[in-house]
Amino acid sequence: MAKADFQVPVLKQYPEIPEIEPGVMAHSSPFKSKPQFQAELGFPGELVDDWQSKAIDKMGDLLGRYRSLRVYLDSCVKCGSCTDKCHYYLGTHDPKNMPVGRQDLLRKVYRRHFTLAGRLFPKLVGAEDLTEEVLGDWYSYFHQCSQCRRCSVFCPYGIDTAEISMAAREIMDHIGVGQKYCNEIIGKVYKIGNNLGLPGPALADTLEGLEEDVLDETGVEVKYPLDQEGAEILLVTPSADFFAEPHVDGLIGYGKVFHESGVSWTLSSHASEAANFGMFIGSYENMRRVALRIREAAIKLKVKRIVFGECGHAWRVAYSFLNTLAGPWDFLDPRYPVPQHICEFTYGLIQEGKLNLDKSLNDEMVLTYHDSCNVARASRMGDRPGGQFDIPRAIIRATCNNFYDMDEETIRDRTFCCGGGGGLLTDDLMEIRVKGAQPRVEALNNVMQEKGVTHMAAICAICKSQFTKVLPYYGMDLDQIVSVHQLVSNALVLTGQETDDEDEAADEAA
Amino acid sequence: MSFLSDVYAGLFYFAAFVLVAGLANKVIQYARTPAPLKIPTTPAPTTKTGVALRMTREVVFFESLFRGSKWTWIFGWMFHFGLFLVTLRHLRYFLDPVPLPIEMIQPFGIYGGIAMVIGLAGLWARRFLVDRVRYITALSDHLILALLITIGLSGLMMRFVVHTDIMRVKEFFQGLYVGQVHLLPADPLLLLHLLLVALLMIIFPYSKLLHAPGLFFSPSRNQVDNPREQRHIAPWAERLEQD
Ligand code: HEM
Ligand code: SF4
Ligand code: SF4
Numbered sequence: 151m152a153k154a155d156f157q158v159p160v161l162k163q164y165p166e167i168p169e170i171e172p173g174v175m176a177h178s179s180p181f182k183s184k185p186q187f188q189a190e191l192g193f194p195g196e197l198v199d200d201w202q203s204k205a206i207d208k209m210g211d212l213l214g215r216y217r218s219l220r221v222y223l224d225s226c227v228k229c230g231s232c233t234d235k236c237h238y239y240l241g242t243h244d245p246k247n248m249p250v251g252r253q254d255l256l257r258k259v260y261r262r263h264f265t266l267a268g269r270l271f272p273k274l275v276g277a278e279d280l281t282e283e284v285l286g287d288w289y290s291y292f293h294q295c296s297q298c299r300r301c302s303v304f305c306p307y308g309i310d311t312a313e314i315s316m317a318a319r320e321i322m323d324h325i326g327v328g329q330k331y332c333n334e335i336i337g338k339v340y341k342i343g344n345n346l347g348l349p350g351p352a353l354a355d356t357l358e359g360l361e362e363d364v365l366d367e368t369g370v371e372v373k374y375p376l377d378q379e380g381a382e383i384l385l386v387t388p389s390a391d392f393f394a395e396p397h398v399d400g401l402i403g404y405g406k407v408f409h410e411s412g413v414s415w416t417l418s419s420h421a422s423e424a425a426n427f428g429m430f431i432g433s434y435e436n437m438r439r440v441a442l443r444i445r446e447a448a449i450k451l452k453v454k455r456i457v458f459g460e461c462g463h464a465w466r467v468a469y470s471f472l473n474t475l476a477g478p479w480d481f482l483d484p485r486y487p488v489p490q491h492i493c494e495f496t497y498g499l500i501q502e503g504k505l506n507l508d509k510s511l512n513d514e515m516v517l518t519y520h521d522s523c524n525v526a527r528a529s530r531m532g533d534r535p536g537g538q539f540d541i542p543r544a545i546i547r548a549t550c551n552n553f554y555d556m557d558e559e560t561i562r563d564r565t566f567c568c569g570g571g572g573g574l575l576t577d578d579l580m581e582i583r584v585k586g587a588q589p590r591v592e593a594l595n596n597v598m599q600e601k602g603v604t605h606m607a608a609i610c611a612i613c614k615s616q617f618t619k620v621l622p623y624y625g626m627d628l629d630q631i632v633s634v635h636q637l638v639s640n641a642l643v644l645t646g647q648e649t650d651d652e653d654e655a656a657d658e659a660a
Numbered sequence: 661m662s663f664l665s666d667v668y669a670g671l672f673y674f675a676a677f678v679l680v681a682g683l684a685n686k687v688i689q690y691a692r693t694p695a696p697l698k699i700p701t702t703p704a705p706t707t708k709t710g711v712a713l714r715m716t717r718e719v720v721f722f723e724s725l726f727r728g729s730k731w732t733w734i735f736g737w738m739f740h741f742g743l744f745l746v747t748l749r750h751l752r753y754f755l756d757p758v759p760l761p762i763e764m765i766q767p768f769g770i771y772g773g774i775a776m777v778i779g780l781a782g783l784w785a786r787r788f789l790v791d792r793v794r795y796i797t798a799l800s801d802h803l804i805l806a807l808l809i810t811i812g813l814s815g816l817m818m819r820f821v822v823h824t825d826i827m828r829v830k831e832f833f834q835g836l837y838v839g840q841v842h843l844l845p846a847d848p849l850l851l852l853h854l855l856l857v858a859l860l861m862i863i864f865p866y867s868k869l870l871h872a873p874g875l876f877f878s879p880s881r882n883q884v885d886n887p888r889e890q891r892h893i894a895p896w897a898e899r900l901e902q903d
Contacts, residue, residue: 276799306728470887
């Protein structure tokens with residue numbers, strides 16, 4: 151078990167709603183961004199002199215630009231429906247981690263400055279001035295929200311605390327209070343092209359290595375092309391896929407699928423990152439700047455289609471925002487949606503019977519599937535609502551014999567976040583990450599006990615990294631988390647591949 | 661006595677003005693503020709008809725609340741549906757002649773009033789009994805509940821205990837349409853009831869009661885899930901593309 155200097159929650163068989171323990175997570179806040187990283191993104195380097203009035207001005211600006219913010223701040227009736235829905239509340243018991251508690255941190259300042267009732271009777275309606283203490287709370291608790299939108303599912307008005315957190319972070323960035331992790335990473339994308347800061351030559355090396363590995367393993371020459379002009383498909387994938395386990399096994403899988411499909415494809419060193427942390431910090435401008443790199447790469451490489459690899463928030467930005475931020479995509483092949491998810495691509499081939507899949511090759515695993523929050527509640531796959539739940543499961547069922555879902559209350563649009571989303575995937579936030587993972591790990595633990603599940607598949611780079619890190623705190627193994635396309639990779643028998651049980655595989659496929 | 665009637669006449673003109681102007685102001689503000697990104701909570705409908713259905717389920721059945729909290733849903737729905745029936749019942753004081761459907765729901769309006777008060781009591785109890793809800797409750801949340809429950813109770817009292825001259829109340833409001841102040845019966849219960857209703861109208865556009873128009877403007881509920889098919893862009897975002 152990993153060592154912790156805080157109490158790791160105990161996993162229960164039946165979920166419990168904890169009693170509130172005010173203030174227990176007030177100490178948790180991430181490292182602040184250094185001045186040079188702030189400047190890169192167009193923000194002041196440190197807390198500006200008249201920060202109170204600057205913050206209020208920025209809030210006013212955002213209220214005029216985002217209907218969500220305005221309507222959500224006005225509409226909450228304090229009904230309490232969201233109070234027990236946030237994994238960070240369930241894991242920490244801090245009432246400021248209840249979605250409405252979190253919103254109220256911003257709402258009380260909104261009411262003070264932007265509503266008649268709050269100007270006239272602040273005490274009555276819970277309005278407050280923006281003091282240093284309030285700013286401290288903002289920095290702590292708006293970095294204890296993974297923007298997973300679970301609260302918005304259960305709110306009678308769909309109030310989405312993610313929108314509030316994004317706005318709060320944008321306001322803080324504009325007065326010089328930025329978060330190191332997110333802002334440094336966005337800087338790396340601008341300078342080098344991806345979150346991990348892997349330069350082009352390093353990528354080329356890695357991809358060459360993958361080609362050799364796959365050749366050794368299968369005897370088939372599968373290509374992992376980089377910057378290949380004129381390829382049909384541009385694959386944009388999270389940079390974790392280039393080197394970390396279990397991510398890279400997913401990338402190997404995408405390559406094999408493309409190989410079997412016969413469609414030419416390429417990665418780009420300029421757009422070597424699907425992630426877009428501009429969303430986490432609520433900055434339209436930065437999110438757009440990151441997204442435009444994909445447009446530039448698509449034009450330069452003269453591709454016809456864009457496909458995204460496995461990443462949750464990246465798919466949200468891709469599916470829901472890319473057309474807005476970097477469109478229109480009229481220069482691409484209109485027969486395909488822009489962009490497509492790799493799962494949509496693979497699923498299409500499975501439907502057409504173009505993949506020779508031997509499920510028994512995954513027989514040493516009993517699987518469950520984790521719906522990543524941004525895929526589940528902020529995007530879609532395929533042409534029907536809910537395709538984002540069905541398509542990955544269909545792929546898993548086509549590649550494995552043993553699959554069990556977790557408790558219905560914890561999957562699909564009610565899924566629990568892994569605890570590391572929204573820009574929280576950093577070591578300085580380990581406590582909140584471990585505690586926030588509790589509801590998901592609890593449900594996982596229950597299917598492990600009841601159904602003998604051994605592994606959990608996911609289609610998000612953040613989920614994979616987060617679980618790899620936090621599962622050991624709960625006494626589980628870090629390699630219990632796998633990529634969906636790792637399962638595809640295991641089961642896929644390539645055309646011309648030599649196998650021990652060639653005939654058997656052919657039978658299965660027929 | 662006519663002084664009191666004058667005061668109440670003025671009060672209702674003022675309250676009606678604040679309600680209408682305040683709400684119009686808010687609705688225009690919501691409508692004018694762009695939603696720059698597609699953010700429906702998914703799975704979401706892919707057509708406008710689908711969105712209309714989703715919205716109807718939210719308005720009529722409180723679908724999301726039902727998924728979120730059964731107790732709040734039961735009491736909340738009782739209160740709102742009760743309030744809806746009561747409002748319909750009250751139309752007979754404001755319309756002349758009284759349309760048949762309004763005549764027919766009169767008895768249900770009474771049940772509505774009772775349901776409304778029970779619902780409100782349940783909602784209020786939650787604010788004391790559930791520690792999470794107690795934590796998020798401000799003084800104003802209690803006061804709004806107190807206001808509504810007092811309106812409901814004073815109304816029911818007039819129905820069941822101390823009757824008032826309802827025909828003269830109707831004359832009073834009919835008179836206001838044409839700028840005439842008729843005499844209002846000076847029953848304390850009636851005066852209290854009307855005072856609180858006027859207060860409710862006045863605070864409506866300045867309080868959380870904005871949830872009623874707010875729901876219709878909530879992007880997570882009213883947007884069509886079609887971002888890949890149709891480019892969605894706000895005017896201010898379009899300007900970014902010019903430079
Ligand atoms: C489109 C119309 C409306 C819809 C869809 C709606 C919906 C809701 C919902 C779902 C709740 C949360 C559950 C609850 O606490 O009851 C709520 C709360 C509330 N509503 Fe409405 N409502 C509407 C109109 C109104 C009107 C016209 C009033 C009053 C005059 C009102 C007064 C309240 C109050 C006071 C609460 C808070 C109750 C509490 O404190 O627990 N609503 N509404
Ligand atoms: S968006 Fe997710 S993390 Fe944030 S408050 Fe809502 S449930 Fe909690
Ligand atoms: S569910 Fe919505 S309206 Fe109810 S307390 Fe939470 S944010 Fe407010």
